[in-house]
Amino acid sequence: DFFPTDQYSHNFENPKFLEFNRRQKLISKELSKILPPNKYDIVTRYGVRPNIAWTPWIGIQSLDENFDASSKRGVYMTILWKVDGSGISLSLQTGTDESNQKEIRWMVENVRKEFPRDHIFSSEIDLKNYPSAKRPKNYEIGNIIGKDYDSTNLHSISDDILIMERVYDSIINQNKQKDKLAKVIESEESNYQKPPKFRKTTISNQLARDP
Numbered sequence: 001d002f003f004p005t006d007q008y009s010h011n012f013e014n015p016k017f018l019e020f021n022r023r024q025k026l027i028s029k030e031l032s033k034i035l036p037p038n039k040y041d042i043v044t045r046y047g048v049r050p051n052i053a054w055t056p057w058i059g060i061q062s063l064d065e066n067f068d069a070s071s072k073r074g075v076y077m078t079i080l081w082k083v084d085g086s087g088i089s090l091s092l093q094t095g096t097d098e099s100n101q102k103e104i105r106w107m108v109e110n111v112r113k114e115f116p117r118d119h120i121f122s123s124e125i126d127l128k129n130y131p132s133a134k135r136p137k138n139y140e141i142g143n144i145i146g147k148d149y150d151s152t153n154l155h156s157i158s159d160d161i162l163i164m165e166r167v168y169d170s171i172i173n174q175n176k177q178k179d180k181l182a183k184v185i186e187s188e189e190s191n192y193q194k195p196p197k198f199r200k201t202t203i204s205n206q207l208a209r210d211p
Helices: 015-033 101-113 134-141 153-191
Strands: 040-048 051-060 077-080 088-094 144-147 199-200 205-208
Touching: 015 040, 015 051, 015 153, 051 134, 051 153, 077 153, 088 101, 088 153, 101 134, 101 144, 134 144, 144 153
Parallel strands: none
Antiparallel strands: 040 051, 051 077, 077 088, 088 144, 199 205
């Protein structure tokens, strides 16, 4: 009954639309109960005035300050409503707000290299998009891994969220390790470029460079 969202004519005060938002927030609270505490920010998004989104979503975004989990260019988990209201998609997404479709595809392929292949998810999701709606198409392209749901398999989504969270967490941890390695390399390169220190050895009067 809540979809498609063009039935609201972009009226954010429409009682039916407000009821949908209330239900989204209830789902967000339930998500906070099953996810590890103090690790994620759970947000609801349904458009920016004056436009109601074709595909409202709930985001699960890492709170790690050293990891970009923004919807602009970061990596985050999300539950996306299909445009026609026939179901939802669970997706590990790369941000799409500041990228064209070619850039989105490039980012997706790079992130896919960072996690194990033995998972239950797909490289594609189907948001039942309208040809004229650009944003849902970008979400489909921005899917790193995901799964579609309707009334026949919705019962499994709680378990699937926890499985995807472990994949997401592994990507975050790999990113930390890469950052640490980059800092070590940068420090070593900086030290190597500094003028050498010299000391006199106890064996001879020759000058020896400090290691």
